[in-house]
Amino acid sequence: MVYSDKTLTCAQCGSEFTFSADDQQYHASRGYQDPKRCPSCRAERRNSQGGGSYGSSYGGGSGGYDRPQRQMYSATCASCGREALVPFQPRSDKPVYCSDCFQPRRTSSW
Ligand SMILES: [Zn+2]
Ligand SMILES: [Zn+2]
Numbered sequence: 001m002v003y004s005d006k007t008l009t010c011a012q013c014g015s016e017f018t019f020s021a022d023d024q025q026y027h028a029s030r031g032y033q034d035p036k037r038c039p040s041c042r043a044e045r046r047n048s049q050g051g052g053s054y055g056s057s058y059g060g061g062s063g064g065y066d067r068p069q070r071q072m073y074s075a076t077c078a079s080c081g082r083e084a085l086v087p088f089q090p091r092s093d094k095p096v097y098c099s100d101c102f103q104p105r106r107t108s109s110w
Helices: 021-030 039-047
Strands: 006-009 016-019 073-076 083-086
Touching: none
Parallel strands: none
Antiparallel strands: 006 016, 073 083
16 A cells, blocks of 8 residues: 555644645554644644643633743752742753842942
């Protein structure tokens, strides 16, 4: 059987994505069905595994939905060594500062 790229609609976010011929072949060889979600929704799903009761927030389109609280990451302040909470994943090649040390320095040393 010859496969060709297919455009599918994501069951979660409704956007179209390409189900490539290679992927189709892979899925068929494993006996999998066509994917129901786009790659990004699948990745999100994988990330949220074991995250508790995070259901699909499928709603009636009522606006004003509050954003979930930002996830904070714990890191060690590169300046004072205390624990610092930052709203992004700390990277080893970038120093992280706590809120005390993060204040922009004023050039008042002279
Ligand atoms: Zn999607
Ligand atoms: Zn600090």
